[in-house]
Amino acid sequence: MIVKINNAEADGNEVYRNTGSCKALVEYLRKEDAEKGQGQELFFNHEHSNITAAEVIQNIDKNRQGIGKNECKFYSLVIAPSEEELAHLKNNKRELKKYTRKVMDIYAANFNRKGGGSKNLSGKDIVYYAKLEDERYYKGTDEEVKKGEAKQGDIKPGGNIHIHVIVSRKDRLNKTKLSPVVHDKKLFHIEGFKLKSCYYFDEAYKFKGAAKELETHMEKRTGKTDEIELYAAYKPKIITEQPKQEPKQDKDKGKGLGM
Numbered sequence: 001m002i003v004k005i006n007n008a009e010a011d012g013n014e015v016y017r018n019t020g021s022c023k024a025l026v027e028y029l030r031k032e033d034a035e036k037g038q039g040q041e042l043f044f045n046h047e048h049s050n051i052t053a054a055e056v057i058q059n060i061d062k063n064r065q066g067i068g069k070n071e072c073k074f075y076s077l078v079i080a081p082s083e084e085e086l087a088h089l090k091n092n093k094r095e096l097k098k099y100t101r102k103v104m105d106i107y108a109a110n111f112n113r114k115g116g117g118s119k120n121l122s123g124k125d126i127v128y129y130a131k132l133e134d135e136r137y138y139k140g141t142d143e144e145v146k147k148g149e150a151k152q153g154d155i156k157p158g159g160n161i162h163i164h165v166i167v168s169r170k171d172r173l174n175k176t177k178l179s180p181v182v183h184d185k186k187l188f189h190i191e192g193f194k195l196k197s198c199y200y201f202d203e204a205y206k207f208k209g210a211a212k213e214l215e216t217h218m219e220k221r222t223g224k225t226d227e228i229e230l231y232a233a234y235k236p237k238i239i240t241e242q243p244k245q246e247p248k249q250d251k252d253k254g255k256g257l258g259m
Contacts, residue, residue: 001210002080002162003103003197005180005190013139018072022060022166025076026053029131029164041132046101046123056129056166063127063168067177072169075180079103079197080162088207091161093132099204100130100163103197107167110193111178112186121171126178128167135160191218195231203236211235 006016015028030053033040043051064073079100081089089095101123108121135155144150169177180188191214198211215228 001082001085001198001201002078003194004078004080006076006078016076018074018076019070020073021057022074023057025166026057029133029166032133032135041134043129043131044097045127045129046104049097051129059127060129060166060168063170063172063174065170065174067169072179072181074166074168077103077107077165077167078162079165081201085201085207085210086161088205093161095205096161096163097130097132099201100165102200102204104128104130104165104167106196106200107180107193108178110180110196111188114187116186119176121178125172126167127170127172128165130163130165132161132163189227189230191227192231195228196234199231199234199236 006013015025017024042049043053043056045051060074067073079096081096104123104126108123108126109118111119111121113119139145140152145152150156169179171178180190180193182188185192194214195211198214201207201210218228219225
């Protein structure tokens with residue numbers, strides 16, 4: 001499972017620049033809409049589905065009181081299951097949207113006060129909009145593009161369903177700044193947020209190993225398991241294999257409909 005906070009420079013994509021309007025990013029996320037026609041995916045948030053691009057731009061751009069001209073106004077996240085995880089979900093878009101809402105609960109709850117202790121926020125306390133995409137595309141920074149094996153903009157092979165999220169830096173009341181990229185891990189621990197999101201997937205969907213790649217990366221980077229162990233309480237103790245069942249008929253499946 002990839003749960004990622006985008007960076008404009010590292011990702012090599014100007015649309016992720018977040019010191020101005022989110023309009024460029026919103027338009028970028030509509031790149032699959034034309035070919036899908038009436039079956040296109042609209043945006044959704046914690047409580048609603050079928051939200052238009054115009055509403056997203058308006059609500060994110062106006063929720064910036066007290067933020068300086070050159071400061072970040074919003075952040076962009078990606079939630080991308082592996083092929084195995086998508087197969088485990090039977091490519092059910094409804095469930096992936098449900099999981100996204102839980103990830104945003106985890107995101108909000110991960111913010112702490114300077115004096116210590118949680119800010120006690122949930123997904124209902126933040127302003128965010130998410131959009132499901134069926135395909136992933138090669139970027140200029142991908143090794144396949146650098147080696148000439150693929151061109152920037154080409155569709156990547158494999159299971160590609162994933163979610164993009166645009167989340168305002170200010171809370172729903174437009175009062176408190178919430179930055180997930182602060183240097184103080186006590187205020188927001190990025191990898192802790194990712195681990196908790198992956199552990200939740202394992203627990204909720206009876207899967208095993210959604211965070212394995214991230215745990216390996218964290219241990220290799222420091223040579224220790226201290227940070228991983230901080231979040232052991234969120235890790236399922238036992239995950240039992242479930243018998244295979246025939247997929248149920250899902251009226252939303254593959255039709256681009258919200259919950």
